[in-house]
Amino acid sequence: MNKAVAAPQQHTDVATPARITLVEAVNLALARALRDDPDVVVFGEDVGVNGGVFRATLGLQERFGLRRVMDTPLAENLIAGLAVGMATQGLKPVAEIQFMGFIYATLEQLISHAARMRNRTRGRLHCPLVIRAPYGGGIHAPEHHSESTEAILAHIPGLRVVVPSSPALAYGLLLSAIQDPDPVVFLEPKRIYRAVKREVIDDGQGLPLDVCFTLREGEDATLVAWGAMIPECLDAAVQLADLGVNVEVIDVATLAPLDMQTILDSVKKTGRCVVVHEAAHHGGLGAQIAATVSELGLLSLLAPVQRVSGFDTPMPLLKNEHYYLPNSGDIVAAVQKALDFA
Amino acid sequence: MHTVAEFSIGYRGYLNSQGVLGDDAPSASSAPELLVRAYGAMVLARIFDAKAIALQRTGQMGTYASCLGQEAIGAAIGLAMAEDDLFVPYYRDQATQLLRGVSMTEILQYWGGDERGSNFARQRRDLPNCVPIATQITHAAGAASAFKLRKLRQAVVVTCGDGATSRGDFYESINLAGAWQLPLVVVVNNNQWAISVRRQYQSGAATLAQKAIAAGIPGEQVDGNDFIAVHAAVSEALQRAYDGKGATLIEAICYRLSDHTTADDATRYRPAEELKQAWQQEPIKRLQTYLHQCGLWSAEREQGLQAEVQEAVAKAVAAYQQLPPAVPESLFEYVFAEWPAAYAWQRDMLRHRVARMAEPSDSLESGIEGHHSKGTSHE
Numbered sequence: 001m002n003k004a005v006a007a008p009q010q011h012t013d014v015a016t017p018a019r020i021t022l023v024e025a026v027n028l029a030l031a032r033a034l035r036d037d038p039d040v041v042v043f044g045e046d047v048g049v050n051g052g053v054f055r056a057t058l059g060l061q062e063r064f065g066l067r068r069v070m071d072t073p074l075a076e077n078l079i080a081g082l083a084v085g086m087a088t089q090g091l092k093p094v095a096e097i098q099f100m101g102f103i104y105a106t107l108e109q110l111i112s113h114a115a116r117m118r119n120r121t122r123g124r125l126h127c128p129l130v131i132r133a134p135y136g137g138g139i140h141a142p143e144h145h146s147e148s149t150e151a152i153l154a155h156i157p158g159l160r161v162v163v164p165s166s167p168a169l170a171y172g173l174l175l176s177a178i179q180d181p182d183p184v185v186f187l188e189p190k191r192i193y194r195a196v197k198r199e200v201i202d203d204g205q206g207l208p209l210d211v212c213f214t215l216r217e218g219e220d221a222t223l224v225a226w227g228a229m230i231p232e233c234l235d236a237a238v239q240l241a242d243l244g245v246n247v248e249v250i251d252v253a254t255l256a257p258l259d260m261q262t263i264l265d266s267v268k269k270t271g272r273c274v275v276v277h278e279a280a281h282h283g284g285l286g287a288q289i290a291a292t293v294s295e296l297g298l299l300s301l302l303a304p305v306q307r308v309s310g311f312d313t314p315m316p317l318l319k320n321e322h323y324y325l326p327n328s329g330d331i332v333a334a335v336q337k338a339l340d341f342a
Numbered sequence: 343m344h345t346v347a348e349f350s351i352g353y354r355g356y357l358n359s360q361g362v363l364g365d366d367a368p369s370a371s372s373a374p375e376l377l378v379r380a381y382g383a384m385v386l387a388r389i390f391d392a393k394a395i396a397l398q399r400t401g402q403m404g405t406y407a408s409c410l411g412q413e414a415i416g417a418a419i420g421l422a423m424a425e426d427d428l429f430v431p432y433y434r435d436q437a438t439q440l441l442r443g444v445s446m447t448e449i450l451q452y453w454g455g456d457e458r459g460s461n462f463a464r465q466r467r468d469l470p471n472c473v474p475i476a477t478q479i480t481h482a483a484g485a486a487s488a489f490k491l492r493k494l495r496q497a498v499v500v501t502c503g504d505g506a507t508s509r510g511d512f513y514e515s516i517n518l519a520g521a522w523q524l525p526l527v528v529v530v531n532n533n534q535w536a537i538s539v540r541r542q543y544q545s546g547a548a549t550l551a552q553k554a555i556a557a558g559i560p561g562e563q564v565d566g567n568d569f570i571a572v573h574a575a576v577s578e579a580l581q582r583a584y585d586g587k588g589a590t591l592i593e594a595i596c597y598r599l600s601d602h603t604t605a606d607d608a609t610r611y612r613p614a615e616e617l618k619q620a621w622q623q624e625p626i627k628r629l630q631t632y633l634h635q636c637g638l639w640s641a642e643r644e645q646g647l648q649a650e651v652q653e654a655v656a657k658a659v660a661a662y663q664q665l666p667p668a669v670p671e672s673l674f675e676y677v678f679a680e681w682p683a684a685y686a687w688q689r690d691m692l693r694h695r696v697a698r699m700a701e702p703s704d705s706l707e708s709g710i711e712g713h714h715s716k717g718t719s720h721e
Contacts, residue, residue: 041491067491073521078480078514085484088469089428091491093484112474113481119676121470122461126679158677181679210682257682 023193025167029174043070044096080106100135101144115158138191148279154256165230172207189227212262218246221272236331271302303341355565361631371574384413387437408600414625418572430482446658476506479515486524497583505536519589520558526589533598554591566594
């Protein structure tokens with residue numbers, strides 16, 4: 001399923017900008033972290049010789065050796081547990097779960113151990129680990145390879161959930177996730193792994209976690225999204241601009257803890273809010289965001305918060321996935337509905 | 343068809359239930375000073391355990407998992423391990439933890455429902471108790487990987503029960519330990535019961551030790567009521583780990599003489615006659631008999647030890663009972679390195695909840711007032 005295989009990212013000590021894809025930015029951040037911090041180790045299924053099924057770890061084992069970049073047996077629960085054990089002994093494990101559809105076996109480790117080790121030992125031990133996983137639909141992948149179940153993870157106290165939407169954000173947020181002293185699940189929108197090439201400077205600088213990024217400013221409505229829904233929102237914004245409607249686009253980036261202040265400030269300005277996610281509707285993070293906007297921003301609202309989402313069905317197989325995934329047309333319609341609200 | 347591989351599982355036992363030591367017992371594991379120390383550690387574990395149950399029965403502690411009948415295994419692990427090895431427990435490892443510097447007060451505090459009990463003052467590196475069955479074995483594999491990556495001459499010892507060997511975590515971990523030649527010792531406390539499910543219903547395997555064969559690591563059975571045998575097995579396994587020769591699985595056979603926990607009633611499923619038979623095999627009496635026979639023990643020394651242990655336990659219990667309660671705000675203190683700004687309002691919510699709880703129950707009005715106060719908003 002990985003037709004387009006990127007060339008390996010050549011390492012350079014000079015922080016010259018390079019135009020790279022999102023998955024190349026992931027690779028660049030991993031290489032940077034491995035180079036800058038001897039405690040960082042990368043492991044998972046097929047991450048070594050093969051460089052990962054999406055090539056996110058391409059060339060890393062060759063560069064950093066078998067002790068730093070390891071192929072594990074095929075056991076996701078073990079991978080997460082290994083990360084917990086390593087992290088308690090001072091390593092900074094960055095583990096890959098090959099697809100989000102296989103992350104469920106790690107939930108016990110994430111919920112019962114990684115996310116509460118610091119708390120249950122009153123700070124004696126902690127878990128500075130990162131679990132990376134490609135997520136989301138739109139690449140015609142096989143069954144179980146296209147889900148967006150981030151809300152399950154965002155519900156776990158003590159766990160950070162981070163989703164990049166661009167090469168620069170992937171580089172900066174992944175570096176910050178690795179440096180973070182607590183566990184982070186880093187979900188990579190594989191649909192836009194190679195969608196665009198953007199300038200990224202390999203300067204080792206992380207971008208802040210726990211904050212939203214305002215990608216476009218506008219006065220008429222606030223679009224809130226993450227991951228592969230960001231390009232759809234930006235498309236919708238262009239279409240709406242042609243109609244004379246200026247929308248603000250907010251990339252949530254860190255799904256938990258969720259920076260509601262940026263969203264509330266924006267809604268105060270625009271009076272309308274549309275939350276977009278490709279995950280199923282019921283219990284999705286759109287509900288959390290809409291509820292908080294109504295709790296704390298009710299008087300700024302000129303229309304009810306709109307939600308654009310996937311359906312409460314299993315993710316369809318590839319022939320029907322385009323019916324499931326929200327697109328820019330849905331987003332334009334939702335904004336218009338908010339604008340038309342009496 | 344021809345045979346491509348053959349395996350066997352050995353059984354090790356030196357000190358029998360009559361307190362008679364076999365000729366093949368290794369001298370290091372049956373050295374007089376070691377045995378006297380082990381005996382003291384086992385007696386301490388048993389008396390402490392009984393006191394912990396009494397505290398639970400009198401409402402002074404939460405649910406507690408007894409280690410009655412597993413003292414030899416715990417003491418053997420604790421005495422075989424080096425200080426800088428890492429211990430990854432399940433939840434019946436009181437004897438090992440006490441030997442590794444976890445205090446009785448901390449153990450009581452943990453079971454008493456206070457997280458501070460796992461913030462071991464002296465033992466800073468060992469993992470805390472692990473309740474979700476077998477999950478800790480993956481952590482042990484991770485820690486052993488860390489030691490190996492750093493080329494440290496240190497090993498990890500992890501314990502689990504017989505029921506844990508049915509879980510994927512167990513297989514996944516020993517499989518990796520074989521593939522990566524990890525410095526890991528896995529000790530299965532086969533106490534015959536996973537709550538109410540008998541060992542033979544847990545697995546069709548003739549021994550649990552043979553699960554090592556599939557993982558490509560050595561496995562053996564050992565008499566878990568024989569301190570000398572467990573100590574020798576763990577010491578040899580540690581030596582292999584230090585020497586870079588990989589992991590070992592030890593199935594230590596004992597009997598859970600207690601209920602599963604204080605919330606369990608084993609009379610519902612465990613025949614009284616079987617329990618009576620198991621008491622004939624228990625680990626402390628046989629070691630005491632042997633020590634007497636060797637002239638290493640006397641009624642006076644026993645009296646002295648009992649008095650000393652009783653006093654130490656009483657002191658620990660008093661310290662536990664006098665611990666000041668944790669402040670409510672500590673709920674937020676250790677979830678992340680820093681409590682996230684996005685959740686700052688939850689501190690106020692708790693403060694208001696605590697304040698309301700302190701109010702007389704009939705002041706409903708102030709309760710409603712509190713609900714609408716600014717503090718509960720997200721501002």
